[in-house]
Amino acid sequence: MVHVSVIGCGHMGGALVRGLSAANHRVTACDVDESALEDLSGVADGTTTDLEAAASAPIVVLAVGPDIAGEVLAGLGLDPDQTVVSVAAGVSTSVLESTTDAAVVRMMPNLAAEYGEMAAAVTPEPTGDVAAVLADLGTVVTIEEDQMDLATAINGSGPAFVFYLIGAMQQAGIEGGLDSDDAAALAAQTFKGAAEIALQSDESVDELIDAVATEGGTTIEGMEVLWDSDVEDVLGEAVTAAEERSAEITAEVGEE
Missing domain, CATH: 1.10.3730.10 (ProC C-terminal domain-like)
Incomplete structure (x- = not known):
């Protein structure tokens, strides 16, 4: 069991929370909008509107919109021993790396993560606990950064x-x-x-x-x-x- 925080609990974030919880991981669901957490209170191990409280997990999933992803990630103050898994469409690895000290994995999943059946493209290749956690959500394929827009179209859309x-x-x-x-x-x-x-x-x-x-x-x-x-x-x-x-x-x- 790995502690994972999911920041941003819209459709995709909620699906990740449910899938990770079903795989018996310890999940903290975080969203500044309390209404987004209502359906997850009995699913996640904990829910919070406090970004700082969600930033302590070794794996932090960033599931916010691309327009605020960099700002939110910069404000988390993650450490080099943490990993952020970003599912923000269109936000490149280089942009993410410029705003955090944490290791960065960019992922394009889909809603089937809720049932452990997602198809996901990632870059770079995840290792250790990160690889194991993502594998619990479905099929994960490692691709090059410049292929991510195509993957977004195929398995995301x-x-x-x-x-x-x-x-x-x-x-x-x-x-x-x-x-x-x-x-x-x-x-x-x-x-x-x-x-x-x-x-x-x-x-x-x-x-x-x-x-x-x-x-x-x-x-x-x-x-x-x-x-x-x-x-x-x-x-x-x-x-x-x-x-x-x-x-x-x-x-x-x-x-x-």
Whole structure:
């Protein structure tokens, strides 16, 4: 069990608090807005609006907005033997390092951290207790700093894109006569199961499609529609749009 403070308890910070607590870590949840802590009082080991009180943990997760990340981090007065894990989108490692004496790990997680199923990109590679704590939240991939905007688009924004696709499949089921709850369960579980196969299998995505889309069957008919559409291009454009916005935020923070 490691003591971790999470500063900033919005959607992402709250998900990290819940995931870390479920993994049996000692978690202090901190936010200057008391209302953000209401749902976490029975989850975290402690809640506080006092930044100084939250700054004593060996691992401090900074989950505040990019516009105030540097200011908040500078005010914490962390020591070299502490590590700050920043999830502030667009705030570079160099900017973070210029405002603290603590070791810095920059991370782009997603909301699935709440269930121990997050996909996260980090830089630089975490070690020791930090690596172990993050692994308890899901899959962690180490990337280069200049790849972080792309990772922000893929695994940070990606869940929303997947939710959109799940919703589209659910709606198709409803329009075909399925009960709404039944359609939702079938669509969501299908995505979950397919993702697990993709993670566990040594086969490529194309090979996995071929395994389902047998000649003369039902799946191949649906795949023909997808192959003839521009859905792949549209998804690529969605990722690019999110990546470009992340780069804009990075530039804006760097100019401040």
